[in-house]
Amino acid sequence: TGSIEYRSDFELLKKVAEHHKDKILFFVGPVQGNEHKEAGLDKMPNVVFAGPRKITELPNYLQYFDCVLIPFRKNTLTRSIYPLKINEYLAAGKPVIATHFSEDIYTFRNVAYVVDSHEEFLATIDKAIAEDNEALQKMRMSIADTNTWQTRVARLWEIIEQEPRR
Numbered sequence: 001t002g003s004i005e006y007r008s009d010f011e012l013l014k015k016v017a018e019h020h021k022d023k024i025l026f027f028v029g030p031v032q033g034n035e036h037k038e039a040g041l042d043k044m045p046n047v048v049f050a051g052p053r054k055i056t057e058l059p060n061y062l063q064y065f066d067c068v069l070i071p072f073r074k075n076t077l078t079r080s081i082y083p084l085k086i087n088e089y090l091a092a093g094k095p096v097i098a099t100h101f102s103e104d105i106y107t108f109r110n111v112a113y114v115v116d117s118h119e120e121f122l123a124t125i126d127k128a129i130a131e132d133n134e135a136l137q138k139m140r141m142s143i144a145d146t147n148t149w150q151t152r153v154a155r156l157w158e159i160i161e162q163e164p165r166r
Helices: 011-021 055-064 085-091 119-132 134-144 150-160
Strands: 023-026 046-051 069-070 096-099 112-115
Touching: 011 119, 055 085, 069 085, 085 096, 085 134, 096 119, 096 134, 112 119
Parallel strands: 023 046, 069 096, 096 112
Antiparallel strands: none
16 A cells, blocks of 8 residues: 555565466555556556545455565665564554565564565565464554554654753
């Protein structure tokens, strides 16, 4: 889910579609540019582009996903990205497979599969689906509960109040 664009590793996504022919690679969000076409994703029978949807519609899609992907390229731009979508995915209890594009994403390695190579990414999809269970789902949701905007604002106020007044 989210914007499908230059941050995405389209080479990896093509490998996912080719390797996992028994699965549907379902994209929800606006498509920017033509890189998905250059990779041939638009011609693959197990790839679906649903287009942009309202954020309120996201749960309607997530409920049917066996796992969710954050397939960002690893480069200077993505090194500074904190993907808010991981909180949405964890709140839905879904197994998350992400490339190790930033240290922020790596902090989620206890509740998400953060991998370093295309080969590991491909293998981890089946592993994540096979290992998924109610206990892991609850753990993911619990982590998401601690990562809300309300929690972040409360933490910011704690930091501000700890600073000596001048």
